[in-house]
Amino acid sequence: MALIDLDKIIVRRTILGIRCPVCGGNLLVSEEKSVISKLTRIISLGTVRPEDYACETCKKRYILL
């Protein structure tokens, strides 16, 4: 059984109201940009602008593409 790092979940932008898949809490925009989102932006040459979110309730971090 593979371990899944829930701190690195990538959520695809499909709906406007985004909820934490783990606890259903509100996701808040995180000011602090993660290394993954910076790398994604660099690799995609700026065409993908990932946004960092943090769950209000369980504090898990998410990257929305």
Ligand SMILES: [Zn+2]
């Ligand atoms: Zn949560």
